[in-house]
Amino acid sequence: MSLGLLPDAPPGLPGLPVASDAAALATGCDLVLGHRDGALSLWHPGGPETPLCVDFAGGKTGYRVAADRVRHEKLVRAAGNMPENGVVIDATAGLGRDAAVLAAAGWQVVLLERQPVLHAMLSDGLRRAGALAQRMTLVNADSLDWLVTHPAVAQVVYLDPMFPEREKSAAIKKDLAWLQQLSPIDDEAGEAALLTAALTAAGKRVVVKRPLRAPLLPGRKPSHQLAGKTVRFDVYVTG
Numbered sequence: 001m002s003l004g005l006l007p008d009a010p011p012g013l014p015g016l017p018v019a020s021d022a023a024a025l026a027t028g029c030d031l032v033l034g035h036r037d038g039a040l041s042l043w044h045p046g047g048p049e050t051p052l053c054v055d056f057a058g059g060k061t062g063y064r065v066a067a068d069r070v071r072h073e074k075l076v077r078a079a080g081n082m083p084e085n086g087v088v089i090d091a092t093a094g095l096g097r098d099a100a101v102l103a104a105a106g107w108q109v110v111l112l113e114r115q116p117v118l119h120a121m122l123s124d125g126l127r128r129a130g131a132l133a134q135r136m137t138l139v140n141a142d143s144l145d146w147l148v149t150h151p152a153v154a155q156v157v158y159l160d161p162m163f164p165e166r167e168k169s170a171a172i173k174k175d176l177a178w179l180q181q182l183s184p185i186d187d188e189a190g191e192a193a194l195l196t197a198a199l200t201a202a203g204k205r206v207v208v209k210r211p212l213r214a215p216l217l218p219g220r221k222p223s224h225q226l227a228g229k230t231v232r233f234d235v236y237v238t239g
């Protein structure tokens with residue numbers, strides 16, 4: 001995958017510096033990173049698709065985080081009763097959509113993202129997130145390392161590892177396809193290691209999001225599951 005970096009992209013990211021969208025297209029870049037409408041965004045050079053950015057308060061995430069809806073989210077129910085000053089580690093932050101739901105439900109959320117471009121997009125999203133940002137802390141790290149060096153930080157560790165999606169919605173398909181181009185899908189050993197690290201770090205439970213019919217993460221059976229129409233949450237009680 002080749003990523004073009006426009007002059008207004010943050011410095012230091014891996015990719016090919018390009019002067020313009022047209023130059024990215026001419027150089028054969030698959031994706032290009034730059035600012036659109038004030039947001040650090042990713043798009044297909046020359047393509048008709050809406051650019052992708054981290055938007056904690058608008059669009060589909062905005063709908064999910066509305067105060068009257070967020071408590072009905074299966075993810076919030078899967079995370080369980082929130083203690084005072086409860087902390088969740090979202091160890092696979094991605095575009096921060098699930099992290100926003102957890103923060104809107106009242107959790108303090110530590111977002112871990114290892115992919116530097118996604119980390120930069122999350123950082124830009126936080127800058128625009130308003131009050132919700134006060135409950136989110138972003139770290140550019142590999143969770144396999146971070147969880148081991150930060151035991152006893154959180155009651156809940158949340159995992160949503162990459163999975164080859166077969167969703168029907170074109171919009172979801174586009175976002176996930178671009179995400180998958182940036183961030184590879186872990187093999188079974190990687191998935192097992194992530195679950196083990198999460199189980200070690202979580203004071204109360206680990207919650208894993210999976211497509212409805214996807215196999216369990218390797219290593220341990222969940223204590224219970226909450227199934228929705230297209231995804232399910234596997235809950236592992238640890239304490």
Ligand SMILES: C[S@@+](CC[C@H](N)C(=O)[O-])C[C@H]1O[C@@H](n2cnc3c(N)ncnc32)[C@H](O)[C@@H]1O
Nearest residue numbers: 092094095096097098113114115142143160183
């Ligand atoms: C499917 S996406 C998560 C989407 C996210 N739940 C959301 O709501 O936007 C998975 C993300 O986890 C990140 N990731 C996977 N393994 C990781 C690890 N060991 N440490 C940090 N980030 C990881 C990937 O780079 C990718 O951005």
